[in-house]
Amino acid sequence: MEISLAGLAAPIIKGIFLGGLYVVIALGLSLVFGVMKLINVAHGDLVILGSYLAWAIMGWLGIDPFLSLVVGVPLFFVLGFFVQKFIINRTFRISLDAALIACFGISIVVQSLLQIIWTPFNRSLLTDYRLVTFAVGPVTIQLRYLLNFIGGLAVMIAVREFLRRTYMGRAIGAASQNEPVAERMGINPNRVYSFAFAIAMACAAVAGVLQGLTFSFSPASGPPFLIISFGVIILGGLGSMAGTFIGGMIFGLTQTLGAYLSGGSMMIQMLAPYLLVFIILSVRPQGIFGR
Amino acid sequence: MKIPRLTTLAPIAVLVVLALFPLIGIPLSWLNYLFSFFIYLALANMWNLLAGYTGLICLCPHAFVGLAGYTLAIGTQVGMPFQVGLIAGAAVAAVFALVISYPVFRMKGIYFAIGTLVLPEVLKQWFNYWQPVGTAYQGGGAGYSVVGLAGFSLENKYWLALAIAAAAIFLVYIILRSKLGLGLTAIRDNENTAASSGVNIFRLKLISFLIAAFIMGIAGAAYFIHNPKIQPAGGFGISWLLLPLMATVIGGEGTEEGPIIGAAIVTFLRFLLADYGAWSLFIQGIILVVVVVALPQGIAGLLRQVGAYHLPQKLYQAAKARIHRT
Numbered sequence: 001m002e003i004s005l006a007g008l009a010a011p012i013i014k015g016i017f018l019g020g021l022y023v024v025i026a027l028g029l030s031l032v033f034g035v036m037k038l039i040n041v042a043h044g045d046l047v048i049l050g051s052y053l054a055w056a057i058m059g060w061l062g063i064d065p066f067l068s069l070v071v072g073v074p075l076f077f078v079l080g081f082f083v084q085k086f087i088i089n090r091t092f093r094i095s096l097d098a099a100l101i102a103c104f105g106i107s108i109v110v111q112s113l114l115q116i117i118w119t120p121f122n123r124s125l126l127t128d129y130r131l132v133t134f135a136v137g138p139v140t141i142q143l144r145y146l147l148n149f150i151g152g153l154a155v156m157i158a159v160r161e162f163l164r165r166t167y168m169g170r171a172i173g174a175a176s177q178n179e180p181v182a183e184r185m186g187i188n189p190n191r192v193y194s195f196a197f198a199i200a201m202a203c204a205a206v207a208g209v210l211q212g213l214t215f216s217f218s219p220a221s222g223p224p225f226l227i228i229s230f231g232v233i234i235l236g237g238l239g240s241m242a243g244t245f246i247g248g249m250i251f252g253l254t255q256t257l258g259a260y261l262s263g264g265s266m267m268i269q270m271l272a273p274y275l276l277v278f279i280i281l282s283v284r285p286q287g288i289f290g291r
Numbered sequence: 292m293k294i295p296r297l298t299t300l301a302p303i304a305v306l307v308v309l310a311l312f313p314l315i316g317i318p319l320s321w322l323n324y325l326f327s328f329f330i331y332l333a334l335a336n337m338w339n340l341l342a343g344y345t346g347l348i349c350l351c352p353h354a355f356v357g358l359a360g361y362t363l364a365i366g367t368q369v370g371m372p373f374q375v376g377l378i379a380g381a382a383v384a385a386v387f388a389l390v391i392s393y394p395v396f397r398m399k400g401i402y403f404a405i406g407t408l409v410l411p412e413v414l415k416q417w418f419n420y421w422q423p424v425g426t427a428y429q430g431g432g433a434g435y436s437v438v439g440l441a442g443f444s445l446e447n448k449y450w451l452a453l454a455i456a457a458a459a460i461f462l463v464y465i466i467l468r469s470k471l472g473l474g475l476t477a478i479r480d481n482e483n484t485a486a487s488s489g490v491n492i493f494r495l496k497l498i499s500f501l502i503a504a505f506i507m508g509i510a511g512a513a514y515f516i517h518n519p520k521i522q523p524a525g526g527f528g529i530s531w532l533l534l535p536l537m538a539t540v541i542g543g544e545g546t547e548e549g550p551i552i553g554a555a556i557v558t559f560l561r562f563l564l565a566d567y568g569a570w571s572l573f574i575q576g577i578i579l580v581v582v583v584v585a586l587p588q589g590i591a592g593l594l595r596q597v598g599a600y601h602l603p604q605k606l607y608q609a610a611k612a613r614i615h616r617t
Binding site: 223 | 413
């Protein structure tokens with residue numbers, strides 16, 4: 001197979017754009033992990049729940065998936081707030097393992113609920129701009145991948161500004177840096193956890209729409225996204241927005257370049273991100289930029 | 292003559308009664324339920340050994356089950372007797388555990404959980420494409436059948452599963468009363484302190500990991516002798532993780548009787564909800580969340596809390612006091 005520079009340009013651009021999607025998914029996971037040191041194993045399924053919600057609203061009202069976020073984001077925010085308040089905060093007092101198992105339970109509940117309501121068939125968000133492509137020089141760009149990148153950038157900036165400028169954002173930052181001290185400064189950790197989880201869910205709603213525009217999805221598509229976004233946050237380092245961004249790009253590139261260099265093998269494309277996560281974990285268990 | 296204590300006699304009596312079940316003409320459907328119960332029991336006991344006594348939240352039982360099942364299926368396809376395939380499957384699962392042990396034990400706590408969660412996903416993808424033997428219609432997503440099982444009746448399968456479950460329980464019993472068990476619980480409670488007290492953390496974790504992988508593998512392979520068809524989605528399905536996890540958490544993590552109680556409940560739920568498809572998983576998930584929130588010590592913990600184990604003794608004493616009074 002001939003590997004040319006022009007041939008490489010397409011997968012590289014696609015990979016970077018795809019990385020935007022991974023950044024949005026990973027941001028939610030990273031916020032929860034940063035504050036609670038808990039991997040929310042239901043995060044991938046919550047993203048798929050976001051996709052299905054957008055799909056349902058689209059089918060019902062016939063509006064654009066992005067417009068459906070007007071309903072989806074607040075709904076997910078409130079849902080996340082209460083899930084954290086009534087389930088995870090309670091298990092968190094027992095142990096971290098109990099919280100992990102509770103998240104696993106939520107993941108099973110969400111997956112089966114999706115299957116009950118929307119059957120196990122593959123769906124996708126079919127919009128009229130889904131298959132639009134345009135050429136920049138010799139490279140053809142698919143609009144949906146570009147939207148991923150723009151979406152990733154927008155969500156990242158929004159979350160960053162929230163964390164910097166609002167009281168709750170700073171409280172989340174303080175709690176993730178040093179919780180006992182933050183508590184002595186009058187920050188209620190349970191409240192911070194609830195807000196962090198709520199924001200993570202709001203990110204999942206946005207990620208769901210972007211994901212649904214890019215790939216087709218079924219109730220079982222959640223776990224791969226969990227593993228990829230976990231890889232992104234350990235690669236990028238905790239609490240570092242820029243790190244998460246770069247991590248997302250690296251994962252997007254691994255997938256598209258892996259597929260390109262192996263001659264379009266589906267197996268390599270599927271396996272490459274998993275292997276990358278596993279290798280990073282075993283070489284540097286605390287992450288590349290981890291403390 | 293020394294009379295054995297009730298606590299040693301009772302399990303033997305239960306075992307003998309269970310072993311006699313097929314001979315006294317119990318309905319076949321009951322044998323079927325009990326077969327599943329024994330398989331889940333073995334899995335739950337091993338998961339409890341890892342999570343409850345070693346502190347390893349291992350999210351990859353489906354990797355062991357799937358690998359063992361595939362070894363059995365492919366082995367019988369190339370003409371291996373299924374008895375050999377059963378042992379070979381368990382051995383392959385243990386070898387896999389050995390291979391991954393070095394990288395995964397570098398990870399601690401939650402990283403270990405995610406690291407192990409990745410593995411079955413990788414294996415599932417791999418087996419979706421891999422076609423080592425057979426025609427074009429076998430292997431890959433279509434999976435393999437276990438062949439050469441003619442003459443191996445349900446009774447035999449029942450005894451096989453019973454033996455595996457009894458071995459799993461007995462093994463955990465022995466381990467907990469040995470130096471190994473002491474070392475494992477020390478690792479669970481505080482890894483650094485255990486290391487500084489001279490516990491060889493890596494070796495002990497590896498031993499318990501290998502034992503768990505072997506028993507989970509043999510239990511999985513036994514399941515696929517009963518249901519002789521394996522596909523990537525079934526063999527590496529998340530339900531193989533959900534079963535032992537739920538049984539252990541509901542029954543009580545870190546207790547010997549917990550997995551037994553939990554496995555009974557999980558088996559009951561499985562067959563009760565068998566006709567409802569996704570609802571079954573939904574209800575199991577809800578139960579899992581509720582139990583974690585409301586009963587963090589599981590049912591065994593609750594029983595210990597209310598002192599249920601001392602109830603017969605208390606009743607006996609109360610009765611004695613009453614007789615004395617009259």
